[in-house]
Amino acid sequence: MTELHVHLDGSLRPESVREMAEEQHILLEADPLHPETLAGMLTVPADCRDLNQYLACFDLPLQVLQTPEYVSRAVKELIQDMAAEGVMQAEIRFAPQLHGAKGYGQKEITEGAVRGLREGTALCPGFRGGLILCCMRGSDNQKANEETLQTASAFLGGGVCAVDLAGAEALYPTSGYEALFALARKAGLPFTIHAGEADGAKSVWDALRFGAERIGHGVRSVDDPALCRYLADHRIPLEVCYTSNLQTKAMGAEPHPIRKLFDMGIHVTVNTDNRTVSHTTMTEERRLLQKDFGFTEKELAVMEEYAREGCFI
Template sequence: MSDSEFSETEATSTVDPDVVRRLPKVELHDHLDGGLRPQTIIDIAAETGYDGLPTTDAAELEKWFFDAANSGDLPTYLTTFDHTTAVMQTRDSLVRVTREAVEDLAADGVCYAELRFAPEQHQAKGLSLQEVVDATVQGVKEGERVVSARGGRIHVRLLMCAMRHADRAAEIAQLTVDNHGEHTPGEGYVVGFDIAGAEDGFPPSNHVEAFRILRENLVPVTVHAGEAAGVESIADGLRQGAVRIGHGVRIYEDLDATMNGIELGEVAKFIRDRRIPLEICPTSNTQTGVCDTVADHPFNLLYELGFTCTVNTDNRLVSGCTMTGEMLALAENFDLEYWQFLELTTNALDNAFCDQPLRESLEREVIYPAYAELGGTLSSGEGDSEGLGELHGDHGHVHGAGVEEVQLSMENLRAELAELGLSLDDEDDEDSEDSEETEEK
């Protein structure tokens, strides 16, 4: 969702959009092939002879991607990537696309990002899998240098994706292992593994050999789950060793409304209690059928229940969004404040696949100072915050550690459940009927 969509509603939000744009952000779920600049697609298509674009006007092409993505289902949404991957088949194009992604993220205030892509989708013109990885690593290095030369700071890492409908997952897992670590061709930039593509009907357990390779070599794993498929998809990913869940929002299907509140099922309780991060992508979820609008998104319910939530874009071009826009959308729809942005940002950084010294450096030198500058505007929701130290002292988690957990009133609880097709009313009616029957007897 673009920042401009909030121009008419800024007055009702508790945060200043200009401040949000400047705040440091952490992005864990961003597909390299979903965030190209429209003009870059047109340029590379002309250079490489690709003539399949629906238009060669940059503004029209950007609109086409957004419109095509708003299909309401994941398989149709994924067809937009036919055009982006088509122009990412040479070393030079991969370097350029990756470099520009780094620059664009930095311009949006992102200080750390993990870009994910499927190397197997970039071999149409003869590149080897290792040559694909080498090109993206080069692109990240060039992008970081450009940002640094402009006085900025960003650190970008790479996740290798295997396509879940294909049979190359073990091969991609081994590629990830071969490039994982500073003393490999990946030079420390390749930090983890993912499976992507059509989720429903292609469970993580189809690729047990790949996950075995990764576990044995101590490579961290995230998986797409709980987007187009439900709770079992999430559980399957956890069984294979996932330490983060891409999207994961359909975990709400493992919640049950009772008169005492919301009871968590076995999988939901596991994820909440072990703080398994959910890589939530609000706008993307509206496009793939999880919900109709951001206002209907289960984010707020999951957040209130204590799940470890992070905010991400998924595909900046295809979904027409930025990290700033996503944060503003959540603020507008769920009344989030700056301290909650801090929590969501540190949730992401705490669970990034980079090394601990980098995490500590970004917290100490970039994130905490930026929020400390907000001073008295950094409200904890209690109205008397003394600033950053009170909210996030001792590297604790803001949500449920330094601040009282927000308790849902019955009215708010009913509203949240209604958005998800759940209700306490049925049980209320049943209890009322039982009571009446007892009185009659």
């Protein structure tokens, strides 16, 4: 299996978070080491209310991942977890600018991740992986985003394979990041953009106009027939994360459009988004797609082919 869209901080082993927190004297809560409490902090409940409740599950993971060593360990373990279920090709993403609370620069954090990638790959023969560095939507981080692009350039082909834009799409529309992605293009960095998840089809159009080669989620594209035709004609992969979309209520009261998008010939791919936060795996996502939409093994194989074609690595 091939996975294009998985966030490092949302995919940590709970037992590792506990260890990392203990080692760094991070107090979890009143009963900090109780495993059930910890699971509740890292994984959304079955009746997850909205995106805010979803995002709260990243607080603790980010708190423990503030050194190159811990980032390295997390990448290594994630690769082991993926390989264990047969995901032998994957692109792992994280935002180096969110790991600087202890003073480490984006370059040092990325070095840690590259080391983890190398170690994890060495432990899992046949595994191929790359890192996607996320720029963040926000109001006062233009410099940090530009530093992310510089960092990605420095490691491109040496562990890093692309950049991304993540964060609150509805609050900070994609249209505001034209200059940033002009820089990415100038630097020769391939990129995907989270778009059409919390915001509409226009967000996807903007991402495509900037030169995005893939779209993170993109499920809202279904509202715009012209956009759907464009995505299909240009073989733009959508990194669809079904469970995550249900939990964050990305489609509101509307049914999830994955079947419709696939039947229109759009290159839909299967992804977890966040293994721990969403409490899922690639195996589980494929099972749910079979159960909820009647996707056949043959159709899942087509999606796997789309993912292979869409790889940046």
